[in-house]
Amino acid sequence: MSIVVVPERYADKALGYKRDVDTVVRMRDYLVIGLFNTQADEASARFLSLPKGIAVHPQDGNDIETLFIEALERLRFTGTSPWVKRLWDSIKDIKNYECKDDQESRFISSTFYQFLAFLAAHPNELQYMLEDQASPDLSWVKEYIPFGIWSSPESVRPVTQADITTLFHAWHYKEKMDAKREKGKNTLRRFRNIEHLFTLPSISQEIIDLAGDTLLAASKMAGIIEKDPVLTSRILKVVNSAFYGFHRQIDSVEQAVVILGNDEVINLAFSIAIHKVLETISPQAAKRLWEHSLVVAHLSQWLGPHLSCTNKQRSYTVGLLHDLGKIVFMQRGYFIGGFEGPASLEDLASEERDSGISHAEMGAYIAERWNLPEAIVDGLMNHHLPSKARNMSLAVTVHIADVLAHCGRLDASKINTAAGKFFSESKAASISRETFSRTVENVTQRVKTILEA
Ligand SMILES: [Fe+2]
Numbered sequence: 001m002s003i004v005v006v007p008e009r010y011a012d013k014a015l016g017y018k019r020d021v022d023t024v025v026r027m028r029d030y031l032v033i034g035l036f037n038t039q040a041d042e043a044s045a046r047f048l049s050l051p052k053g054i055a056v057h058p059q060d061g062n063d064i065e066t067l068f069i070e071a072l073e074r075l076r077f078t079g080t081s082p083w084v085k086r087l088w089d090s091i092k093d094i095k096n097y098e099c100k101d102d103q104e105s106r107f108i109s110s111t112f113y114q115f116l117a118f119l120a121a122h123p124n125e126l127q128y129m130l131e132d133q134a135s136p137d138l139s140w141v142k143e144y145i146p147f148g149i150w151s152s153p154e155s156v157r158p159v160t161q162a163d164i165t166t167l168f169h170a171w172h173y174k175e176k177m178d179a180k181r182e183k184g185k186n187t188l189r190r191f192r193n194i195e196h197l198f199t200l201p202s203i204s205q206e207i208i209d210l211a212g213d214t215l216l217a218a219s220k221m222a223g224i225i226e227k228d229p230v231l232t233s234r235i236l237k238v239v240n241s242a243f244y245g246f247h248r249q250i251d252s253v254e255q256a257v258v259i260l261g262n263d264e265v266i267n268l269a270f271s272i273a274i275h276k277v278l279e280t281i282s283p284q285a286a287k288r289l290w291e292h293s294l295v296v297a298h299l300s301q302w303l304g305p306h307l308s309c310t311n312k313q314r315s316y317t318v319g320l321l322h323d324l325g326k327i328v329f330m331q332r333g334y335f336i337g338g339f340e341g342p343a344s345l346e347d348l349a350s351e352e353r354d355s356g357i358s359h360a361e362m363g364a365y366i367a368e369r370w371n372l373p374e375a376i377v378d379g380l381m382n383h384h385l386p387s388k389a390r391n392m393s394l395a396v397t398v399h400i401a402d403v404l405a406h407c408g409r410l411d412a413s414k415i416n417t418a419a420g421k422f423f424s425e426s427k428a429a430s431i432s433r434e435t436f437s438r439t440v441e442n443v444t445q446r447v448k449t450i451l452e453a
């Protein structure tokens with residue numbers, strides 16, 4: 001991949017040299033052309049007859065983000081308009097395509113929380129960038145930042161474009177991105193070796209395969225679950241617990257399936273199977289994380305339909321696994337913050353600084369190695385930045401369920417701005433605050449009864 005920046009007056013000629021696969025965006029007096037699968041020298045040769053064509057290329061073939069930032073720097077980061085986001089989105093698409101045979105890059109080079117935390121730590125500059133009429137539309141930046149941060153900086157002192165440029169230079173974007181990538185690779189290499197510890201119990205894989213099958217007979221499902229006697233007894237214990245409050249005794253999995261329905265039993269079986277993974281970390285931490293995961297799973301299942309996320313089964317699973325990455329890190333003795341509240345940008349940025357990869361990315365990586373459906377991988381990866389998700393309604397559902405579970409209410413300052421916007425335009429916006437608080441309380445109580453079963 002190369003990027004060529006061509007002065008506008010040569011645009012027609014330049015367009016003649018570009019191929020169908022290449023991306024083109026007009027930006028003020030320039031044409032920015034992204035050349036797919038092309039080295040800089042080849043790009044320069046192709047555009048040789050154009051004066052001042054500027055070809056930049058990443059040192060590492062996959063390093064598109066650095067290239068993008070270099071291109072921005074050449075354009076002095078001025079005049080940022082919707083093209084920045086559009087171009088970035090197209091580059092991301094190409095990048096995803098290019099990294100197909102290198103599965104790990106997708107997780108290492110995805111989100112860059114340090115950059116967002118950096119922006120969030122400079123509310124004055126952020127406000128200036130977002131409000132300055134001369135360089136409008138940086139509004140996409142605020143999609144990535146929690147609502148409380150960009151909406152209410154304490155005091156806005158005059159900031160100039162030069163201040164911002166200096167700040168960005170001083171921050172050393174490229175070096176930090178490189179360090180993240182290097183650390184991320186090492187971390188994943190280390191975790192790959194102990195992957196067997198995190199093998200999804202084989203029964204769970206069968207359960208996942210069943211999940212899409214709506215016409216599944218109760219007996220068939222029961223047959224699969226009954227292959228695992230521990231799972232069977234746990235399921236029966238739970239369905240006979242106060243959580244469900246049935247008056248008569250349920251004594252077979254098949255009966256449980258008939259009464260509760262396929263989805264509910266699949267959720268239950270999946271939860272119990274995943275619980276085994278938690279046994280690899282310290283009992284107190286595991287208990288806390290387990291309870292939290294179950295609350296988020298149940299809240300996601302409840303909230304999903306109000307946010308046009310119709311697949312309840314999937315909301316449950318992503319809610320249940322949203323912090324899978326934390327379990328993996330903790331198992332290896334890494335310190336992971338964000339237990340007292342939903343992980344903040346600072347928490348995620350420090351995970352990235354320490355290991356090159358956040359718990360959201362780590363969870364997605366493990367889920368992919370478990371062959372979980374792409375929708376689940378995507379949901380895990382983006383539960384803290386829903387606007388990056390392919391299925392935004394699923395990511396927003398889990399993001400908000402996470403905030404609800406931690407805070408007991410809808411705390412706008414903890415909710416990502418894009419998620420807040422999505423929420424306010426959905427059916428969920430008409431649910432009263434009291435209903436939210438009451439539901440969280442009920443779910444938390446019910447989950448406690450599951451844990452006691
Ligand atoms: Fe998380």
Ligand SMILES: [Fe+2]
Pocket residue numbers: 292296322323342343402
């Ligand atoms: Fe969480």
